[in-house]
Amino acid sequence: MRLLVTGRDGQVAASLLAAGQARAGVEVVAIGRPELDLAWPDTIIDAIAGAKPDIVVSAAAYTAVDQAEDEPDLAFAVNATGAGKVAEAAARLGVPVIHLSTDYVFDGTKADAYIETDPTAPLGVYGASKLAGEQAVASANPRHLILRTAWVYSPFGKNFVKTMLRLAADRDEISVVSDQWGNPTSALDVADAILHAATMLHRNKDFAGFGICHLAGSGETNWSGFAGHILDTSLKFGGPWARVGDITTMDYPTKARRPANSRLSSAKFGAAFGWTAPDWQKSAREVVHRLVSGGSNGP
Numbered sequence: 652m653r654l655l656v657t658g659r660d661g662q663v664a665a666s667l668l669a670a671g672q673a674r675a676g677v678e679v680v681a682i683g684r685p686e687l688d689l690a691w692p693d694t695i696i697d698a699i700a701g702a703k704p705d706i707v708v709s710a711a712a713y714t715a716v717d718q719a720e721d722e723p724d725l726a727f728a729v730n731a732t733g734a735g736k737v738a739e740a741a742a743r744l745g746v747p748v749i750h751l752s753t754d755y756v757f758d759g760t761k762a763d764a765y766i767e768t769d770p771t772a773p774l775g776v777y778g779a780s781k782l783a784g785e786q787a788v789a790s791a792n793p794r795h796l797i798l799r800t801a802w803v804y805s806p807f808g809k810n811f812v813k814t815m816l817r818l819a820a821d822r823d824e825i826s827v828v829s830d831q832w833g834n835p836t837s838a839l840d841v842a843d844a845i846l847h848a849a850t851m852l853h854r855n856k857d858f859a860g861f862g863i864c865h866l867a868g869s870g871e872t873n874w875s876g877f878a879g880h881i882l883d884t885s886l887k888f889g890g891p892w893a894r895v896g897d898i899t900t901m902d903y904p905t906k907a908r909r910p911a912n913s914r915l916s917s918a919k920f921g922a923a924f925g926w927t928a929p930d931w932q933k934s935a936r937e938v939v940h941r942l943v944s945g946g947s948n949g950p
């Protein structure tokens with residue numbers, strides 16, 4: 652099975668490239684800018700056709716949540732029009748597309764974890780552009796699996812785990828918001844789940860479960876709880892540690908509003924594919940260990 656992922660150095664793409672190397676019968680190839688630029692739709696069809704994939708994973712995106720408020724045209728060009736073109740390229744080759752989307756399609760006002768049929772109501776440009784992307788992907792390729800994930804971290808790229816470890820190296824105390832709840836999700840687990848689902852889609856050409864699925868780490872916490880776990884784990888492995896102080900969203904204003912509740916129920920994915928993410932603490936321990944013990948820091 653030849654799987655093509657968009658974006659080379661993104662967290663999910665880098666995790667898929669690493670996972671593919673360890674799995675027999677799976678070849679993962681990545682394409683990114685300049686050959687494939689989601690802001691330039693003309694580059695997309697040929698770049699994907701040239702790679703001759705069995706499955707396309709659409710992981711590249713405009714992910715700068717605050718900057719998107721100032722660059723709505725670019726965010727929509729990449730996350731909506733570009734994502735739709737990627738799905739169209741897969742459709743032209745007669746292959747499925749697995750597209751990554753986000754918890755930010757919701758406004759966070761629900762009391763429980765979000766399920767796939769809950770009404771969407773993005774709070775900002777990034778979430779709105781990703782929602783438009785879901786719609787573009789669905790209409791361009793009927794064989795689409797849209798995976799909404801959240802709070803992604805990994806040994807690669809930029810993420811919250813790396814930020815906490817960097818800050819702890821210089822400070823005694825770090826203030827972190829404690830009133831936004833979600834499921835920390837390791838991109839290594841997302842890659843494993845994608846390879847698992849892709850294998851099923853590839854083997855079963857009549858697969859009937861296309862559509863939207865939520866895919867996030869098991870268990871929940873808030874950003875402060877996540878930070879505390881990262882730093883306590885770091886200390887255990889000889890890395891930096893700092894005290895974590897709780898603050899509220901009001902104390903830490905950002906350009907784009909964030910949902911207070913980002914929790915996603917991944918039950919549908921579990922039932923469809925027989926795959927459940929490990930407990931978030933376990934997955935975070937593995938990534939923190941890799942980072943503080945000088946393992947792959949990625950690009």
Ligand SMILES: NC(=O)C1=CN([C@@H]2O[C@H](COP(=O)(O)OP(=O)(O)OC[C@H]3O[C@@H](n4cnc5c(N)ncnc54)[C@H](O)[C@@H]3O)[C@@H](O)[C@H]2O)C=CC1
Pocket residue numbers: 657658659660661662663664683684687688689690691709710711712713714729751752753754781799800801802803804808809
């Ligand atoms: N990081 C997170 O916490 C979350 C991410 N997601 C979604 O998951 C997917 C993967 O996220 P990450 O791997 O964390 O993203 P990332 O920010 O680590 O990587 C994004 C990749 O997209 C590429 N890219 C940006 N603009 C591009 C363009 N015009 N043309 C081609 N490539 C372009 C970048 O070069 C980078 O390789 C994205 O679709 C994102 O929206 C969803 C929820 C949470």
